[in-house]
Amino acid sequence: MLRLARGLSQAGLVGQGMSTGYLSRLESGERPPTERAVTYLARRLGVDPSVLTGPSDGRPLTGILAAVTSAPPGADDTSALCRAVEEDAGEDPAARWQALWLLSRAADRDGDRELERTRLAELVDLSDRLNAPELRARSRVQFARCARSLGDMRAAEAAAVEALCVARTEELAVADTLSALIALIGVETELGKLEAAGRHVAELERDLLVRAAPAQAAEALWTAAVVSSRQGDDTTARTRLETALSLLEGRDDLALWTRLRVAAADAALQMSPPRVAAAERRLGEAAAVLRLVGTPGQLQEVRALEAHLAFHQGRLDDARALSQALLAEEDLRLSYRERVRLSVLDGRLKILADRADEGIAALRRLGRQATESANLDLAAHVWQSLATTLADVRPHDTAPGAAERPGSGRQRDRCP
Known part of the structure; x- marks a missing residue:
């Protein structure tokens, strides 16, 4: 039902991760799905796995939504809400918007950026149909933040610009205008548009900061x-x-x-x-x-920073163990920027461990990828890290103590 609703063929749904024959047997009920198959198909369809496995409780979306929003702390009704959204006939667009908003926040907490993006894309469309300025601005702000986390800076910039335009044109509350401005400044910074970001920071400090919570x-x-x-x-x-x-x-x-x-x-x-x-x-x-x-994503972020800290403290073995263990995790929930920076650290450690060719190749690849995806600030970080690390291992820099504190900043002025 979900596949047909999205206009997908069996081949279009399964991609490279599953055979159409296997999907056909699943759809006909000939074979029960494995947990791995459910997870894969749910991700391809942009739904929670429970939507494919859990029974409906018969309640309409508004009833489920009321139960979720009034639930005591710690209660998790996400699965029921997912099923209700998928079965919703669209009779109450405002209730659907609120449900999708809650589900997008849940995906954000879980670090599932692709699912969050799917939810937010529908929120943007739905807010336009509702013609509600506040909802249009808020859905675009969150979409911009999510796209930025995924490294899609062009989509992030477009959404942030639209959000700020709506906030200004409709003269929304300070909180909505400031939220849009914060999102845009963050995107501009990563795009390397520091002059534009600086102008927006000046506007923020001059007009909005004193009125903010x-x-x-x-x-x-x-x-x-x-x-x-x-x-x-x-x-x-x-x-x-x-x-x-x-x-x-x-x-x-x-x-x-x-x-x-x-x-x-x-x-x-x-x-x-x-x-x-x-x-x-x-x-x-x-x-x-x-x-x-x-959350698991927050704990991974802490471990990534612990790896960077160990590197700057000269504890290279600890930095290497932390970074390699984190990069080897199957469910890595770091943002695009955090993943790249952790991979940069791994490359620097390879260079310092006499695996220079491997480390240099990895950093060059990361630098090219960041540049091609318009993450210019991140690309600058990659190339500067490469230059600094190569300077750290030069023969004339091997005096006692020279290599024990990599990344100390003493070579920064040499970077191109």
Whole structure:
């Protein structure tokens, strides 16, 4: 039913991962599906696996939605909501929008970016049909964030620009305008459009920041700090980050509280020279919380940062073990940028371990891929990492202590 609703042939659904003959036997009921087959087909169809296996409870979407939104903390009715959305006849578009919004947030928490993108794409279309300005702006902001996490910067920029245009044209609330502006600044920074990002940061600080709630103001300052860092102004970046961190306590918004500390640790390691002690302190604060309540994706992000921290502390064996174990995981939920940076670290470690040809080839491949996908800021990081690492292993740099602290920033001025 789902395949036909999407206009797919059997061959179009199975792709390269399954035979059409096997799918035909599944569809006819001749063979029961394996768990692996269910997972694969659910991903291809853009639905939760429970949609293919769980029975319907007969309740309409509005009834399921009411149950989900009123559920006590810790209750998980995602599967029921997935089934209700798939069986929904579309009689209440507003209820469907709310259900898809909840499901997209669940996919985000689970780190399933492809499923999140599928949900958000329908949200964008549905918000246009509803002709609701707030929903149009919010769905596009989330789509931009998701596309950015997937490394699709062109789609991310288009969605963020549209969201900001809707917010300004319809004169939406400060929160919606600021949210769209934050999303656009983040995309522009990764695209290497630092001049445009700087102008938007100035607008943000001049017109919106003083009217923002503390949580959103903290996120805005964090985003502005990244722009300052990319512009080489580490002093302003540190000031903005420290201000952002001071705006929130854990009891205000624990999720954002931990995100800000992870971001502060990451930013500290990318400064010149890296602020290793500050990074270790902030990462320790976040990790203590996330190891108790963090999602699998958040825990992977912590482990990736621990690998980067170990590298900057000169603990190369620890950095190598952490990065290789994480890259070998079958269900890697890091964002595109985080995956590339972890792969860059792995390449640098190969060069420093006398596997220069292998490491150089890997970094060149990553640099080309980032450039071709318009992730210019990330591409610059790749090429700079390659140049710095090659400088670290030059014969005249092998004096005592020269190679024990790679990435210390002492070679940065030599990078092209």
